[in-house]
Amino acid sequence: MMSGIVFAATKDKSNVTVVNIDELSLYTTPKQKLLFVKTENGQLEQGVATIRQTVEPYATWCQQSVHSAVGKVQGTYEKVKPKVESIIQFGTDSYAYLKNPPPEFYPRAGTIGFTGFLGIFLARGSRVKRLIYPTGLMAISTSLYYPQPAATIAKSSGDYVYDLALQGYVAMENVFKPASKLAVEKSVNEEGLAPETKPE
Structure with a gap:
């Protein structure tokens, strides 16, 4: 060039x-x-290629299973993580509280514990009493020392107990309802007609 x-x-x-x-x-x-x-290709290469072709579907299935399992674990971890963090925070707060408690804490805890033991002593003979007496006496003595939290807990548990009682009442009403009423309601639902109502 x-x-x-x-x-x-x-x-x-x-x-x-x-x-x-x-x-x-x-x-x-x-x-x-x-x-x-x-x-x-020699005999070894052909054998390896055959093994790879045979194992490939199973390897793909294993990879998909591992990916789905990892996804489920991550989802569970995301759900459980806040609860675990709140438990850890509660533990740290409790430790800090017990490390420097207010002066009246230990006498109150002793009184509440004593009422629990008194309930166990009074509840001889019945398993139901062993459950109710200590729990009830401890709840009463705790509510004397901490009235405001006791009122809040009683209100929320009262609403919960009321809902449970209402659901139980509705279930019992459905069980013991007369057969004639059930037959009338079934025929009304099937035919789409309203039952005749008699004036009172």
Whole structure:
């Protein structure tokens, strides 16, 4: 592509020759004759390929199972994490409270514990009494020392007990309802007609 002037040292200095760069041995590269020969698969390679083709569906199934299990674990972790954090926070707060308690805390705790033991002593003979007496006496003594939280807990538990009683009443009413009323209501629901009502 380019031509250059090369000065050769000769006895006759008047003779100058022009040589192309490709003609110089420094810039030329010999042409390589490469031939790609594809090697045939041996018995080992064929065995490995067969095993891979056989195992591939199971490996895919295992990967999908692992991904779904990891997703479920992460979802469960996201649900459980706030609860665990709240329990840890409650534990730290309780430890800090018990480390520096107010001066009246231990006498109150002793009184509440004593009423629990008194309830166990009074509840001899029945398992129901063993459950009700200690719990009831401890609740009463706790409500004497902490009236405001006791009122809040009593209100919320009262609403809960009322809802449970109402659900139980409705369930019992459905069980003991006379068969004639059930038959009339069933026929009304099937035919879409309203039952005749008699004026009182």
